[in-house]
Amino acid sequence: MRTLWRFISGVFKWAWRLLNFIREFILNLFLILLILVGAGIYLSFQSSTPVETPRGALLVNLSGVVVDQPSVNSRVRQWGRELLGASSNRLQENSLFDLVDMIRKAKDDKNITGMVLQLNEFAGADQPSLQYIGKALREFRDSGKPIFAIGDSYNQTQYYLASYANKIYLSPQGGVDLHGFAINNLYYKSLLDTLKVTTHIFRVGTYKSAVEPLIRNDMSPEARDADSRWVGGLWQNYLSTVAANRQLTPEQLFPGAAAILSGLQAAGGDTGKFALESKQVDELASRPEVEAQLIKTFGWDKQTNDFNAVSIYDYQPKSTPDQGGEIAVIFANGAIMDGQQTPGTVGGDSTAAQLRQARLDPKIKAVVFRVNSPGGSVSASEVIRSELAAVRAAGKPVVVSMGGMAASGGYWVSTPADYIIASPSTLTGSIGIFGIINTFENTLSSIGVHTDGVATSPLADLAITKALPAEFSQMMQLNIENGYKNFINLVAKARNMTPEQVDHIAQGHVWLGNDAKKNGLVDQLGDFDDAVKKAAELAKLPQWQLNWFVDNPSLADMILSQFGVSIHAMLPAALQSMLPAPLASVALAVKEQPGLFNNLNDPQHRYAICLTCGEVR
Numbered sequence: 274m275r276t277l278w279r280f281i282s283g284v285f286k287w288a289w290r291l292l293n294f295i296r297e298f299i300l301n302l303f304l305i306l307l308i309l310v311g312a313g314i315y316l317s318f319q320s321s322t323p324v325e326t327p328r329g330a331l332l333v334n335l336s337g338v339v340v341d342q343p344s345v346n347s348r349v350r351q352w353g354r355e356l357l358g359a360s361s362n363r364l365q366e367n368s369l370f371d372l373v374d375m376i377r378k379a380k381d382d383k384n385i386t387g388m389v390l391q392l393n394e395f396a397g398a399d400q401p402s403l404q405y406i407g408k409a410l411r412e413f414r415d416s417g418k419p420i421f422a423i424g425d426s427y428n429q430t431q432y433y434l435a436s437y438a439n440k441i442y443l444s445p446q447g448g449v450d451l452h453g454f455a456i457n458n459l460y461y462k463s464l465l466d467t468l469k470v471t472t473h474i475f476r477v478g479t480y481k482s483a484v485e486p487l488i489r490n491d492m493s494p495e496a497r498d499a500d501s502r503w504v505g506g507l508w509q510n511y512l513s514t515v516a517a518n519r520q521l522t523p524e525q526l527f528p529g530a531a532a533i534l535s536g537l538q539a540a541g542g543d544t545g546k547f548a549l550e551s552k553q554v555d556e557l558a559s560r561p562e563v564e565a566q567l568i569k570t571f572g573w574d575k576q577t578n579d580f581n582a583v584s585i586y587d588y589q590p591k592s593t594p595d596q597g598g599e600i601a602v603i604f605a606n607g608a609i610m611d612g613q614q615t616p617g618t619v620g621g622d623s624t625a626a627q628l629r630q631a632r633l634d635p636k637i638k639a640v641v642f643r644v645n646s647p648g649g650s651v652s653a654s655e656v657i658r659s660e661l662a663a664v665r666a667a668g669k670p671v672v673v674s675m676g677g678m679a680a681s682g683g684y685w686v687s688t689p690a691d692y693i694i695a696s697p698s699t700l701t702g703s704i705g706i707f708g709i710i711n712t713f714e715n716t717l718s719s720i721g722v723h724t725d726g727v728a729t730s731p732l733a734d735l736a737i738t739k740a741l742p743a744e745f746s747q748m749m750q751l752n753i754e755n756g757y758k759n760f761i762n763l764v765a766k767a768r769n770m771t772p773e774q775v776d777h778i779a780q781g782h783v784w785l786g787n788d789a790k791k792n793g794l795v796d797q798l799g800d801f802d803d804a805v806k807k808a809a810e811l812a813k814l815p816q817w818q819l820n821w822f823v824d825n826p827s828l829a830d831m832i833l834s835q836f837g838v839s840i841h842a843m844l845p846a847a848l849q850s851m852l853p854a855p856l857a858s859v860a861l862a863v864k865e866q867p868g869l870f871n872n873l874n875d876p877q878h879r880y881a882i883c884l885t886c887g888e889v890r
Contacts, residue, residue, distance in 0.1 A: 329581025399677025
């Protein structure tokens with residue numbers, strides 16, 4: 274018996290030692306990675322002197338998505354990419370403005386003799402961002418330097434940029450995936466009914482469809498009509514631009530599903546042949562054949578055993594000297610939430626603090642407020658709006674540059690501007706407010722749990738485990754209606770319209786930039802360049818420099834950010850959920866989209882947000 278117990282205790286002892294060894298090994302491995310990442314970041318920041326660019330092509334091998342304001346420092350992201358390879362590429366965020374700046378500097382760089390667009394890893398961008406990049410590509414091409422697009426296949430976003438090339442190469446087994454745009458939402462009414470959840474909805478706006486997933490099992494006719502209009506408008510803008518680049522008509526570029534099917538049948542199902550015959554691409558060529566053409570154009574690099582080129586991630590153009598007065602560029606990028614900014618959101622307090630800093634800085638003569646937001650908390654939107662109004666009241670011109678969307682709360686924060694500029698494809702408007710409170714009294718009752726107690730008034734007797742008092746529901750609806758009235762009056766005062774005129778184009782209605790201009794919601798159709806020029810004009814600045822208000826995280830924050838994204842890229846999905854909270858939140862932030870249940874924290878449960886604006890596929 275004693276021998277048996279010795280054997281059992283020995284097994285447990287060795288098992289415990291093995292577990293300790295594994296734990297220490299994993300912790301030591303993480304520590305080594307942290308040290309390597311930290312050392313690399315430090316060295317990369319120390320060696321910031323630009324190096325001479327080798328003569329050849331600028332290789333625009335974009336990986337991941339293009340956004341206005343990356344949630345992770347771009348230099349840290351670049352170093353992590355070099356350390357960990359391509360495993361994290363699909364999670365990478367690229368700064369729109371850094372990308373355009375590098376393309377424009379390459380245009381004037383004597384060592385850059387052309388450009389190669391390699392877009393296999395490019396995951397996407399909103400349409401105004403694509404248009405802004407396309408503008409820089411056109412400038413590059415018009416300077417006399419050729420652009421070549423190479424790809425095994427092209428999705429719609431990749432093909433948009435590829436259409437600016439002088440010549441598009443496609444793999445013989447590839448294709449161009451043009452299919453149109455669509456939006457789809459999940460609807461939960463039946464689920465909530467099954468779970469006996471009581472959803473209390475308070476809203477104003479015929480077209481304010483954000484709450485429909487909770488009260489319907491399908492899209493309402495009003496929402497279908499409104500969404501069909503702006504989704505169709507986005508598609509027409511896409512077709513018009515790409516078709517013009519390819520010297521085709523929109524009908525030739527996309528003749529419709531039936532004609533595409535007929536063309537594929539005629540091509541024997543060969544998507545590459547169909548793309549060539551449809552003039553979507555210029556040549557079908559394998560990778561070695563494309564490489565031979567690029568070597569012929571740009572020459573051979575013996576060190577890399579490839580054609581002469583420098584990656585967009587390695588290109589270090591010479592910086593231009595700063596001159597003139599400062600124009601602050603402040604971002605509102607993501608859903609608007611109360612409190613401090615977190616990755617992928619706009620913090621009401623932190624954004625207001627940046628605006629206050631710009632207002633009090635005597636060197637700053639004007640502000641360009643870059644809005645790319647579906648909206649969010651009414652409380653946070655008002656905090657930002659009032660601070661922006663204070664900037665203008667201080668005598669500093671304010672110009673709003675709208676990105677992919679500036680809807681609902683995104684339009685609310687834009688109202689104090691001296692001038693509003695939107696892209697033809699910007700989604701804006703969506704002027705309406707709603708509130709949501711879920712209670713679970715029926716759910717709990719179905720399993721035998723009940724809530725009871727005493728209160729000095731019905732307004733004190735609020736709990737998610739009990740039905741809402743009728744008095745509170747009435748007060749909530751009044752509060753929502755008052756918020757909508759305030760919204761209407763803010764827009765009317767800012768746009769020199771009557772409340773009745775604003776109400777006619779409001780009601781939660783989403784408008785494309787083209788329609789918003791016709792309806793008086795924006796002053797001009799244009800891009801970020803136009804906004805900067807307008808700010809300089811209003812501030813009477815013959816020369817100017819941009820002061821980018823972006824977060825400069827500490828070294829520890831940057832290490833944690835890069836480490837979290839790297840872990841997310843390397844681990845299976847089942848293990849990612851086991852990450853410590855700081856790492857998991859950073860890792861998932863780059864993928865998060867505006868959603869009904871993400872961080873809704875308005876103290877009065879009032880929201881001005883357009884949820885469908887960010888879900889076009």
